[in-house]
Amino acid sequence: MDLLTINNLHAFYGKSHVLHGVSFSVQAGEIVALLGRNGSGRSTTAKAIMGLVDLEGDVRWKGQPINGKKAFEIAHLGLGYVPENRDVFPKLTVHQNLMLGQKKAGQSGRWSFEDMYAMFPRLKERQHTEAGVLSGGEQQMLTLCRTLMGDPDLIIIDEPTEGLAPKIVELVGQYLKKLKERGISVLLIEQKLTIAMAISDRALVMGHGSIVFEGTPQSLREDAYTRKEWLEV
16 A cells, blocks of 8 residues: 655756655555765755655555645654754753654654663663753664654655764664564665665665665666666765
8 A cells, every 4th residue: 555655746946846746655664765866955954854845746645635734743643753953952861862853742642752762772871861962872862763663654764874883774674674673664865875775675776866866775776777876885
């Protein structure tokens, strides 16, 4: 079953036309990697899905159109979004940040505070620490976990490994696999081919605001032209 379906999506920043007829879908229980160079339109695609940029085309969630809805309305439908800027609340503690992720105060879905702390013990150690003093890797963990506390059916994650140490990158990869095991679909926006190829079911490659490749990770490994022309490897 398709959770998210995008058809002929165009997006704009003012008069700047950024996305040109993007079409793809994400199915239930699937990890889809959205790859490409900087400026190819990957992050704009995520923002368009979440209603954060002007768009034309058809965006559907579980078969229902969500064009024109506000970001918080889309989130309440079951889409989680982790932006690349690690958007934590710096003056609130780790635990308070996680509390803000809950759709209803005091109610957890598939994920609990204990789940988050078990997955990332470092967050448990720092649960009473203000988020603004955490390292970049810790803030990335916190942003991912806060989004999960909203119990999404699909999570869009933009560049989760940017600037992270190799050990943390490996940890993030393990974390994303656990999401799939819990029945959560993932749209992974990433530059690092290693993690994307290791965990994704399908790979999409963007170039100049369009999808230029769609296939399995294996088929992308074998497509030397796509890797050379459209990816930073």
